Amino acid sequence: xxxxxxxxxxxxxxxxxxxxxxxxxxxxxxxxxxxxxxxxxxxxxxxxxxxxxxxxxxxxxxxxxxxxxxxxxxxxxxxxxxxxxxxxxxxxxxxxxxxxxxxxxxxxxxxxxxxxxxxxxxxxxxxxxxxxxxxxxxxxxxxxxxxxxxxxxxxxxxxxxxxxxxxxxxxxxxxxxxxxxxxxxxxxxxxxxxxxxxxxxxxxxxxxxxxxxxxxxxxxxxxxxxxxxxxxxxxxxxxxxxxxxxxxxxxxxxxxxxxxxxxxxxxxxxxxxxxxxxxxxxxxxxxxxxxxxxxxxxxxxxxxxxxxxxxxxxxxxxxxxxxxxxxxxxxxxxxxxxxxxxxxxxxxxxxxxxxxxxxxxxxxxxxxxxxxxxxxxxxxxxxxxxxxxxxxxxxxxxxxxxxxxxxxxxxxxxxxxxxxxxxxxxxxxxxxxxxxxxxxxxxxxxxxxxxxxxxxxxxxxxxxxxxxxxxxxxxxxxxxxxxxxxxxxxxxxxxxxxxxxxxxxxxxxxxxxxxxxxxxxxxxxxxxxxxxxxxxxxxxxxxxxxxxxxxxxxxxxxxxxxxxxxxxxxxxxxxxxxxxxxxxxxxxxxxxxxxxxxxxxxxxxxxxxxxxxxxxxxxxxxxxxxxxxxxxxxxxxxxxxxxxxxxxxxxxxxxxxxxxxxxx
Numbered sequence: 148x149x150x151x152x153x154x155x156x157x158x159x160x161x162x163x164x165x166x167x168x169x170x171x172x173x174x175x176x177x178x179x180x181x182x183x184x185x186x187x188x189x190x191x192x193x194x195x196x197x198x199x200x201x202x203x204x205x206x207x208x209x210x211x212x213x214x215x216x217x218x219x220x221x222x223x224x225x226x227x228x229x230x231x232x233x234x235x236x237x238x239x240x241x242x243x244x245x246x247x248x249x250x251x252x253x254x255x256x257x258x259x260x261x262x263x264x265x266x267x268x269x270x271x272x273x274x275x276x277x278x279x280x281x282x283x284x285x286x287x288x289x290x291x292x293x294x295x296x297x298x299x300x301x302x303x304x305x306x307x308x309x310x311x312x313x314x315x316x317x318x319x320x321x322x323x324x325x326x327x328x329x330x331x332x333x334x335x336x337x338x339x340x341x342x343x344x345x346x347x348x349x350x351x352x353x354x355x356x357x358x359x360x361x362x363x364x365x366x367x368x369x370x371x372x373x374x375x376x377x378x379x380x381x382x383x384x385x386x387x388x389x390x391x392x393x394x395x396x397x398x399x400x401x402x403x404x405x406x407x408x409x410x411x412x413x414x415x416x417x418x419x420x421x422x423x424x425x426x427x428x429x430x431x432x433x434x435x436x437x438x439x440x441x442x443x444x445x446x447x448x449x450x451x452x453x454x455x456x457x458x459x460x461x462x463x464x465x466x467x468x469x470x471x472x473x474x475x476x477x478x479x480x481x482x483x484x485x486x487x488x489x490x491x492x493x494x495x496x497x498x499x500x501x502x503x504x505x506x507x508x509x510x511x512x513x514x515x516x517x518x519x520x521x522x523x524x525x526x527x528x529x530x531x532x533x534x535x536x537x538x539x540x541x542x543x544x545x546x547x548x549x550x551x552x553x554x555x556x557x558x559x560x561x562x563x564x565x566x567x568x569x570x571x572x573x574x575x576x577x578x579x580x581x582x583x584x585x586x587x588x589x590x591x592x593x594x595x596x597x598x599x600x601x602x603x604x605x606x607x608x609x610x611x612x613x614x615x616x617x618x619x620x621x622x623x624x625x626x627x628x629x630x631x632x633x634x635x636x637x638x639x640x641x642x643x644x645x646x647x648x649x650x651x652x653x654x655x656x657x658x659x660x661x662x663x664x665x666x667x668x669x670x671x672x673x674x675x676x677x678x679x680x681x682x683x684x685x686x687x688x689x690x691x692x693x694x695x696x697x698x699x700x701x702x703x704x705x706x707x708x709x710x711x712x713x714x715x716x717x718x719x720x721x722x723x724x725x726x727x728x729x730x731x732x733x734x735x736x737x738x739x740x741x742x743x744x745x746x747x748x749x750x751x752x753x754x755x756x757x758x759x760x761x762x763x764x765x766x767x768x769x770x771x772x773x774x775x776x777x778x779x780x781x782x783x784x785x786x787x788x789x790x791x792x793x794x795x796x797x798x799x800x801x802x803x804x805x806x807x808x809x810x811x
Contacts, residue, residue: 168562168600169536171787171806175199175780177589178528179206180510182232185493185500186239190215192500192512192525193223193233193242194489201809203227204779210244212261215514217525223259224266230257232277237285243269245276256288256325270325272332274318278344282377283351288325289335291342293318293362320362322354322379335379343370348397349494352377355395355404355427358384364697367391372404374427385429388414391699392423394445399452399494402427405435407443411618417625417703418618422446422457422470435470439477440617450494454518456480458490458501462615463543463557463585467499469518480518484543486585500525504587506541507533537562539599541588546642548611549634552620556608556639557584558648559595570604571653571798574640574669574676578660580612580632581621581700591783592659592682597791604649610635610665628688628704628722633668640675651675655794656733659683660746660775664724667754670735671727678797679735680790683746683775686754687725689716696744728757734764736793738786740773766793781808 176199183194192213200207208229213220224230228248235242240261247254251268254275259266270276272292279290296304296318303309320341325332335354336342345356354377359370372395375382385404386392395406404427407420412434419442425432435455436443444465446457455470465487467480480499481487488510489502497517502510509532512525532538544558561570575593577584584607588595595605609616611623611631623631643649656679658666663684670679685691689709692701702708705722706715720726735758739751748769755767768789770782777783788805795803 167536169538169596170600171594171597171784172809173536174589174594174596175591175783177509177532180502180512180526180528181489183489183500183502183512184233184235184491185215185496185498186235187237187493187495188239189493189496189498189516191239192514193235194512194526195231195233196222196528199780200226201780204781206778206780210242213512213525215523215525217523217527220526232279234280236281237283241285243279243281243288245279247275256290258327269327269330270332271330272323280347282324283347283349286327288327289345289347289354290323290325291320291345292323293320314363317362322356336375336382341366343367344394346396347377348401349399350401353397353401354379355385355397357392357395365699368699372406372425374404383429385425385427386432387429390414390416393420396446396448397427398424398448399450403452405446405448405455407446417622417700419460419614419621420444422455424472435472435475436477437475442614442621445490447492448494450497456492456499456518458487460583460615462583462609462613463555465585467501467515478518480515481522484586486587504585506586506588507538509587509589536596537600539588539596540564541586541595544606544639544642546639548631549638550631552611552631554608554610554635554639556606556610557586558643559588559599559605559607561599561602561604564604567647569647569650570602571655572606572640572643572649573598573603573655573657573794574606574608574636576610576636576656576658576662576665577607577613578658578662579614580610580624580661580664581614582661583609583613583615592777592786593657594787597787601791601795603655603794604643606639606643608636608639610639625703626706626718628664629668633665633672636665636669637673653677653798655679655798657682657790663746666735667724670731670733671724674730674732676733678794679733680793681735681737681751681754682786683739683743683751684737684754685746685750686723686728686757687750688719688723690753691746691750692719694747694749725753725757728754729761731758731761731763734793734797736766736768736789738768738770738789740775740777741769741771742773743775745775784808 178198181195195208196211197206197208207226208231210223210230210233212223228246230244230246232245243258256270256279257266258269273295274293276290322335322342341362343357355374357370358373359366372385390410392406392408403424405424409420411418422435422443423432442460444458469478486504487501491500499515503513504510508529514523540560545555548554644651654676656666656669656676659682663681666681667684667686705718709719737751739748758765792803795801
């Protein structure tokens with residue numbers, strides 16, 4: 148009888164696991180968290196939780212509060228308006244946040260008491276407010292906002308007399324402050340430049356900031372670190388180079404500024420982001436990490452200035468480190484099969500807050516009370532997903548590149564995977580390419596949970612050009628975009644076939660942005676894939692150079708511009724998939740946002756025209772209103788549906804039943 152009961156129970160558990168594979172809608176309903184911040188006393192945290200709202204067809208962000216000991220958690224705000232960027236007041240009694248609520252023409256600053264009550268709109272600025280922070284005494288709030296359009300400009304636009312000069316139709320972005328007592332706004336900076344970000348000194352007397360000629364993306368190359376008094380007086384330039392600096396932070400004694408930049412110690416560009424310090428009066432910067440050959444993502448001073456804490460990309464995972472400024476010794480504070488994200492450091496209490504993304508957790512918040520303590524979990528927002536759904540297994544896979552270099556990536560196994568069986572393969576290449584695929588399976592762009600539920604193995608290779616593996620690895624693309632990168636992808640595929648995991652006759656290639664560039668290259672390089680999806684991918688680097696809103700990365704890739712004297716035009720063309728598009732036989736669907744300025748739809752149209760002309764089975768989907776980062780839930784759902792339809796048609800010769808949005 149016990150054996151019969153056990154058998155029935157096992158059958159029911161197995162049936163339940165099969166029934167509970169994650170659908171497309173289930174995946175889109177998985178929330179995300181960001182903007183975590185420790186309270187001044189270290190006993191509570193604020194964070195933003197973003198959740199799908201199918202009625203409005205977008206994600207809605209709300210602010211939550213949790214106790215650091217994990218005992219309580221509750222929402223501070225509710226929809227339908229997004230509430231973001233929460234900040235504790237210095238005494239911990241109030242919070243500010245940004246929102247555009249009913250009656251607001253622009254995003255404004257709101258303030259509310261932590262112990263409850265309605266939020267009060269503090270600002271009434273004529274343009275969107277961003278980057279709001281409290282003054283050290285809590286009496287004022289500093290913020291950034293674009294300059295207002297002139298009366299003449301508004302009048303002309305109202306009459307549709309609105310021709311404009313390309314890339315000159317922007318408003319500069321400047322620093323303001325507002326009084327909590329009077330709500331009076333005071334302008335701090337003005338002029339023909341933009342403030343990109345800023346930070347107050349610990350004593351509240353100075354402001355360090357990133358100043359650039361205009362707010363356009365490419366102006367980052369001309370950005371420099373400046374320092375000024377809190378009222379905007381005595382502003383002086385600190386750095387002087389042709390490279391973008393990130394995250395400037397004044398030391399506690401106001402004498403030194405730390406920052407990160409993609410340069411080496413000789414100020415040459417396109418390396419992994421390094422950590423530098425420079426005297427607040429200017430001079431030569433000093434590279435702080437020696438032979439630590441990983442990408443630095445964030446850095447902060449300790450309260451006494453003797454240490455610098457930083458978060459670094461190590462390839463498939465991110466970790467937190469401590470640097471002794473005097474000795475140069477580096478101590479690793481975290482380590483595991485995870486990715487450390489959303490890091491916030493409370494220097495006065497030497498406390499760290501961060502989210503941790505793992506294979507089955509989308510980023511619950513954790514706490515580190517000191518550099519010598521153990522990490523402690525605060526929230527349990529994502530724990531139930533592993534209980535409610537049959538989630539696929541994720542792991543790290545390693546192989547040798549074509550030139551013998553070590554390469555790794557992530558592998559996600561299909562549900563009910565059995566060793567010894569071969570499975571269809573989907574190769575997904577990440578965007579950037581200055582990025583890397585890491586722990587976590589809940590991306591709605593690559594929807595691994597859906598693919599795994601349909602029997603696919605997913606390979607996410609960190610090909611040459613990815614971050615976290617050292618300068619030589621990321622610089623493989625300098626002067627030659629498709630040098631080893633596409634070969635790394637294919638040797639990874641061959642490795643999985645040789646391991647007996649993948650059926651080499653049933654393979655799909657897909658990717659978004661730089662992942663789409665890679666897809667376009669791969670289909671000209673090999674006919675081994677039965678189907679492909681190119682999403683927001685480049686096919687012609689020559690036309691792409693001028694079509695896109697940025698050229699920062701592309702100039703070092705190809706060794707110059709395509710229109711300079713003695714232009715490296717052959718390099719641009721040799722690395723353009725369009726050059727070899729006549730070789731393509733792989734059925735390829737193409738999809739791109741109609742409002743994408745990063746990889747404009749014209750690139751997808753070029754690919755579509757070429758494949759169509761050459762008789763290759765192809766379809767092109769233009770997604771209305773979507774920029775490079777898609778926003779609308781139904782569009783994300785449609786992408787999954789059209790791609791799954793394409794893959795199932797060519798891999799299994801079957802139709803795919805579309806999954807629908809929830810009924811309202």
